[in-house]
Amino acid sequence: xxxxxxxxxxxxxxxxxxxxxxxxxxxxxxxxxxxxxxxxxxxxxxxxxxxxxxxxxxxxxxxxxxxxxxxxxxxxxxxxxxxxxxxxxxxxxxxxxxxxxxxxxxxxxxxxxxxxxxxxxxxxxxxxxxxxxxxxxxx
Numbered sequence: 001x002x003x004x005x006x007x008x009x010x011x012x013x014x015x016x017x018x019x020x021x022x023x024x025x026x027x028x029x030x031x032x033x034x035x036x037x038x039x040x041x042x043x044x045x046x047x048x049x050x051x052x053x054x055x056x057x058x059x060x061x062x063x064x065x066x067x068x069x070x071x072x073x074x075x076x077x078x079x080x081x082x083x084x085x086x087x088x089x090x091x092x093x094x095x096x097x098x099x100x101x102x103x104x105x106x107x108x109x110x111x112x113x114x115x116x117x118x119x120x121x122x123x124x125x126x127x128x129x130x131x132x133x134x135x136x137x138x139x
Contacts, residue, residue, distance in 0.1 A: 070121025
């Protein structure tokens with residue numbers, strides 16, 4: 001049996017969406033349309049994560065949403081396989097825009113997962129919402 005057969009036979013892991021609030025509403029509305037939005041500060045010009053009204057870098061409230069292509073690389077990760085019905089991987093992914101977000105890595109061989117691995121955004125209905133998850137980028 002190869003890794004793909006093993007992955008297909010595993011039960012799907014339900015990934016719950018984080019709690020939503022007024023500051024993150026636009027993010028989740030876009031996620032339902034399979035678009036990844038990041039907050040950017042109009043004053044200092046830098047993006048920030050997680051979604052919030054005030055820029056954590058310069059404390060300006062002059063912020064806006066911009067769409068991300070969802071390309072990045074793995075900064076750090078952890079694979080859980082013991083004692084769970086379905087193995088899973090969580091990772092900090094640093095996007096090309098420079099922000100890092102905690103996410104799930106899906107649809108790949110976890111034994112091949114490495115720091116620096118190029119990943120791309122993938123939308124998978126995993127819960128009541130569509131949280132952004134990542135998978136290996138094509139080489």
